[in-house]
Amino acid sequence: MPESFSDPLRAVPESEPQPDLERGDSLSVDTARDSIDYHDSSPLLERTSTSTTTQTVITSSGLSRTETNKLPPLKQLGVLDRYLALWIFLSMVVGISTGYFFPDIGSKLEKGGLAGVSIPIATGLLIMMYPIMCKVQFESLHRLLVVKTLWVQVAISLFINWIVAPMVMVGLAWLFLPDRPELREGLIMVGIARCIAMVMIWIELSEGDSDYGAILTAVNSLLQMVLFAPTAMFYINVIGNSPDHLQISYSVVAKSVAIFLGIPLLIAVITRVILRGHVISTKAYDTKFISFLEPFSLLGLLFTILILFASQGREVITQLTSVLRVVAPMFAYFVILFFGTLWLCHRLGYTYKICSAQAFTAASNNFELAIAVVVSFYGISSTQALAATVGPLLEVPVLLSFVYIIQYYREKITWGTKGSSEIL
Structure with missing residues (x-):
C-alpha cells in the first residue's frame, strides 16, 4: 500500500x-x-x-x-456581517429622516462629552471598538522574535500600510476632489487608519494565512497608538496642503486615539489575559465569548452612524452629490491597494496564503477609528465625518467581491513557495 x-x-x-x-x-x-x-x-x-x-x-x-x-464565501459570513452594508444604509436612512423631521437634534448632540464628543457618540464608539480589540491575538507577537524570516514579510506589510496606502488615498482624494478639502480630510483619515478587525474575516474566507494575519493585526493595533496622530498631521497638514482652518492638532488627535483606541485596547488585553485559558478555555473564548461580543461592535457602529446622520439630517440631503463623489476615490483605493499588493507579493515569490493575507491587510481600513477621530476633531455634523462614513458602506461589498476573485484565480496562477505557513 x-x-x-x-x-x-x-x-x-x-x-x-x-x-x-x-x-x-x-x-x-x-x-x-x-x-x-x-x-x-x-x-x-x-x-x-x-x-x-x-x-x-x-x-x-x-x-x-x-x-x-x-460553502460560498457569502454564506460563510454570519447574518450580521453578510448584510453589513444593508444595516449601515438603513441606519443612514433612519438617521437622515430623524434629523430632517427634528432639525434641532443636531445642536443637542453637539453638547459636551468625552474628548469633544457627545456622550451618545462616545458611548457608541467605545462599544464599537472593544469587541474588535478582544479579537486581536496579541500573544502571536512573540513569533516576531523567534522567526526572522517573518520580519521581511512584516516589513513589506508595514511599508504598504503606513507609507503607500495613505499616499495613494491622498493622491486619489486630490484627483477626484480638488475643490472639496473637507471631503479630502475625511478620506485621508480613512486611508491612515489601518484595519484590525474585518481583515481577519476576509483572510479566512479567502483561505489566506490566518496566523500571519493575526500577527499583522496585532502589530497594527499597537502602531496605531503611536503613529496615527503624527501620520495624520503629515498627510493632512503637509502633504495634503490643507487650509489653515482645517489643519489638525497633534494633541487633539493623539487624545482621541488614546481614548477611543487606547481604552478599548487596554480593557481588551486585560480581558484576554484573564479569561482566555484561565477563567474559560481558549476554544470557548475564541468561539463563544467572541461570538457573544461581535454583535455589540456592529450595534455600536450602527448607533454611531445613526446619530451622526441624525445630526446632519437636512445637510446630507442637500449634499447627496458630495456623498456620491466620495465613492469613486474610495473604490479606486480598494482596487489599487488590493491588486497592487497581490501583484507585488506574487512577483516576490510568496505563497497564495501569504499573498492573500498581505493584499487584504493593505486594502482594509479601521473605519471605526477614523470615524471616532474625525467626529472628535471636526465635529459630528462636519463634512469630514460624512465622508468617513462612506468607508464601511463601500468596503464590505467590495472586499467580499475580492474574496471571490482571488479564489477564482487561485488555481489558475502559479504561486511561489516563499513564506509558507510552516514558518509560523
Missing part, C-alpha cells in the same frame, strides 16, 4: 481494494487536509462544520468516499 495512505486521513481502509487511479477514483490527501482544522488540544483530527458540507459518494469501483464542499 502506498505510504501516503498510512495516516489518519486515509479514505480507504487497508483491507479494501485500492481505487483505480486511471478512472479517477483516488482521493486527494492534500485536498482532505485543506478541508480540516487542526486543534492542539486534541490528538485527533476534528472537522469544523461552519464553512463546509460533506457528502458520501459511491465511486465507479464501488467504494464510498466522503467529499467536502466548501
Whole structure:
C-alpha cells in the first residue's frame, strides 16, 4: 500500500481494494487536509462544520468516499456581517429622516462629552471598538522574535500600510476632489487608519494565512497608538496642503486615539489575559465569548452612524452629490491597494496564503477609528465625518467581491513557495 495512505486521513481502509487511479477514483490527501482544522488540544483530527458540507459518494469501483464542499464565501459570513452594508444604509436612512423631521437634534448632540464628543457618540464608539480589540491575538507577537524570516514579510506589510496606502488615498482624494478639502480630510483619515478587525474575516474566507494575519493585526493595533496622530498631521497638514482652518492638532488627535483606541485596547488585553485559558478555555473564548461580543461592535457602529446622520439630517440631503463623489476615490483605493499588493507579493515569490493575507491587510481600513477621530476633531455634523462614513458602506461589498476573485484565480496562477505557513 502506498505510504501516503498510512495516516489518519486515509479514505480507504487497508483491507479494501485500492481505487483505480486511471478512472479517477483516488482521493486527494492534500485536498482532505485543506478541508480540516487542526486543534492542539486534541490528538485527533476534528472537522469544523461552519464553512463546509460533506457528502458520501459511491465511486465507479464501488467504494464510498466522503467529499467536502466548501460553502460560498457569502454564506460563510454570519447574518450580521453578510448584510453589513444593508444595516449601515438603513441606519443612514433612519438617521437622515430623524434629523430632517427634528432639525434641532443636531445642536443637542453637539453638547459636551468625552474628548469633544457627545456622550451618545462616545458611548457608541467605545462599544464599537472593544469587541474588535478582544479579537486581536496579541500573544502571536512573540513569533516576531523567534522567526526572522517573518520580519521581511512584516516589513513589506508595514511599508504598504503606513507609507503607500495613505499616499495613494491622498493622491486619489486630490484627483477626484480638488475643490472639496473637507471631503479630502475625511478620506485621508480613512486611508491612515489601518484595519484590525474585518481583515481577519476576509483572510479566512479567502483561505489566506490566518496566523500571519493575526500577527499583522496585532502589530497594527499597537502602531496605531503611536503613529496615527503624527501620520495624520503629515498627510493632512503637509502633504495634503490643507487650509489653515482645517489643519489638525497633534494633541487633539493623539487624545482621541488614546481614548477611543487606547481604552478599548487596554480593557481588551486585560480581558484576554484573564479569561482566555484561565477563567474559560481558549476554544470557548475564541468561539463563544467572541461570538457573544461581535454583535455589540456592529450595534455600536450602527448607533454611531445613526446619530451622526441624525445630526446632519437636512445637510446630507442637500449634499447627496458630495456623498456620491466620495465613492469613486474610495473604490479606486480598494482596487489599487488590493491588486497592487497581490501583484507585488506574487512577483516576490510568496505563497497564495501569504499573498492573500498581505493584499487584504493593505486594502482594509479601521473605519471605526477614523470615524471616532474625525467626529472628535471636526465635529459630528462636519463634512469630514460624512465622508468617513462612506468607508464601511463601500468596503464590505467590495472586499467580499475580492474574496471571490482571488479564489477564482487561485488555481489558475502559479504561486511561489516563499513564506509558507510552516514558518509560523
